[in-house]
Amino acid sequence: MTDYAVVTRATYGPAGRQKAEELAARLASVYRAQPGFERADFLCFDDAAGDFGSLVLFDSRAHAEAALEASQQTREKTTRELSIVRLGTPQRSIAEVFASTT
Numbered sequence: 001m002t003d004y005a006v007v008t009r010a011t012y013g014p015a016g017r018q019k020a021e022e023l024a025a026r027l028a029s030v031y032r033a034q035p036g037f038e039r040a041d042f043l044c045f046d047d048a049a050g051d052f053g054s055l056v057l058f059d060s061r062a063h064a065e066a067a068l069e070a071s072q073q074t075r076e077k078t079t080r081e082l083s084i085v086r087l088g089t090p091q092r093s094i095a096e097v098f099a100s101t102t
Contacts, residue, residue, distance in 0.1 A: 003097040004064035009053035010090035016050030019082045030074045031056050036063030064094045
């Protein structure tokens with residue numbers, strides 16, 4: 001069975017980690033409630049620059065796409081509530097996971 005990932009990357013600027021962690025906590029609950037959810041990992045690419053992201057696995061492309069859509073409202077609301085200012089446009093995509101190791 002092929003998995004699909006919702007991949008996100010955004011830059012919040014220096015001192016953005018606390019806000020990124022709060023956003024991750026809120027989004028994690030949304031993703032966990034979605035059909036086909038398998039796992040969520042939240043990432044720090046560059047703490048000093050405030051560059052963060054996530055990789056959330058689902059059992060099908062349809063479930064990944066639906067989860068991305070479902071998370072959008074929470075993402076927008078939390079961004080407003082926390083006064084998150086992103087530098088540039090966040091990158092969001094669905095990727096097929098073609099190999100996995102454990």
